[in-house]
Amino acid sequence: MMSKKIIPDHNAFEQPDWLDGMTDSNPHIRSQSFEGFMNAWQKPIYFYMRRLLMNHQDADDASQEVIIQVFKSIDSFQKKSTFSTWLITIAYRKAMDAMRKRKTHAWTSLDATNQAALSHLNEDALFDADEAERRLHSAIANLPPRQRQVFILRYFDELSFREIAAISGKTEGALKASFHHAVKKVRATVVLPR
Amino acid sequence: MPPSPFNVPEGFFDAQRQRILERLKEDSTPSSRLNQTHRGSWMRAAAFWIGLTGVVIALQQWNAATPCQSYSCLLKQHEPSLAIPDDMLEDWLEDGTLFDILLEEV
Numbered sequence: 001m002m003s004k005k006i007i008p009d010h011n012a013f014e015q016p017d018w019l020d021g022m023t024d025s026n027p028h029i030r031s032q033s034f035e036g037f038m039n040a041w042q043k044p045i046y047f048y049m050r051r052l053l054m055n056h057q058d059a060d061d062a063s064q065e066v067i068i069q070v071f072k073s074i075d076s077f078q079k080k081s082t083f084s085t086w087l088i089t090i091a092y093r094k095a096m097d098a099m100r101k102r103k104t105h106a107w108t109s110l111d112a113t114n115q116a117a118l119s120h121l122n123e124d125a126l127f128d129a130d131e132a133e134r135r136l137h138s139a140i141a142n143l144p145p146r147q148r149q150v151f152i153l154r155y156f157d158e159l160s161f162r163e164i165a166a167i168s169g170k171t172e173g174a175l176k177a178s179f180h181h182a183v184k185k186v187r188a189t190v191v192l193p194r
Numbered sequence: 195m196p197p198s199p200f201n202v203p204e205g206f207f208d209a210q211r212q213r214i215l216e217r218l219k220e221d222s223t224p225s226s227r228l229n230q231t232h233r234g235s236w237m238r239a240a241a242f243w244i245g246l247t248g249v250v251i252a253l254q255q256w257n258a259a260t261p262c263q264s265y266s267c268l269l270k271q272h273e274p275s276l277a278i279p280d281d282m283l284e285d286w287l288e289d290g291t292l293f294d295i296l297l298e299e300v
Contacts, residue, residue: 034218038211046207050200059200060210067214072221100280129199137199146284174285 016040019083022074034071042067045091051152052095053102054117054141056126062098066091081166089167092149099145117141132190139189147182150175155183 018036021029045066050059069090077086117138121127129137140148149168153159161172161179168175262268 034215038214042207042211046202046210047198047200050198056200056202060206064210064214064217068217068221071218126201126203127199128201133199144284145280178284 016083022071037070038067041087045087048088048091048152048157049095049098051137051140051156052148053098054121054127054137055124058098058102062094063091066094069094085163085166088153092167095149096145099148135190136186139186142189143182143185146170147178147185150178151182151186154179 016036018033018040021033022037024030024033042063046059046063049062049066050056053059053062066087070087073090077083081089115138118134120141121129121134121138127134127137140151143151146168150164153164153167154161159167161175164170164175165172170178262271
């Protein structure tokens with residue numbers, strides 16, 4: 001399987017050199033830290049949201065909210081976990097909120113069909129993929145919020161269940177069950193004939 | 195960054211960075227802090243009055259309530275809520291055994 005990781009490897013960002021500058025009283029250092037943070041995380045956060053929410057506008061709003069939240073609560077980061085785990089936890093929660101709010105969208109409601117999600121992707125000018133990838137993403141769009149998150153973090157970003165447990169606050173067992181169900185549903189959709 | 199089927203409009207990331215920077219600056223300006231303090235005192239006053247009204251209403255209801263003699267009376271007083279949180283619903287849906295049993299029964 002081709003690697004499609006969008007979340008940077010944890011080791012590389014375990015203790016980013018710009019981290020301490022985010023709370024520095026000197027505005028120049030804070031500004032440099034902002035640039036460092038944005039260079040490292042702006043795109044990963046956006047694409048994480050985009051994979052979950054599918055739509056550009058929603059991903060834009062949600063990723064902005066995550067970044068603002070990071071800067072607002074950076075004082076509360078006690079370095080008990082890696083910065084990336086802390087950050088992805090914020091992103092995970094914001095994504096959960098966004099997905100639950102969007103339940104009113106026809107193609108994410110309980111009785112939505114994969115066909116509806118597929119049409120949505122086909123109409124999206126900012127989505128450029130072959131048929132197999134379209135079907136894969138439409139299947140992901142129809143998963144319930146938690147299964148969607150676990151599937152994306154495990155399948156695309158190759159995080160371990162332990163890491164996902166630290167991010168989501170769920171047990172590894174529950175996450176494995178979620179992933180199992182998600183894979184089953186995605187497989188059932190992706191192999192369906194046209 | 196690996197290739198992604200998701201594209202963004204030209205210059206999107208620079209524009210988003212600018213918007214975030216502006217929002218962060220707005221949040222840290224003294225005037226907005228002042229407004230927040232001002233808003234905070236209004237909210238505390240409002241919360242106080244809402245709380246006080248709530249206590250008065252609760253006391254009135256407590257005085258007016260008569261002890262129930264039947265289950266139907268208890269049900270009326272404590273109407274059960276059927277609101278199920280999403281997490282719980284997902285847990286149930288993920289319980290394959292429960293789902294299989296239900297399917298078999300259907």
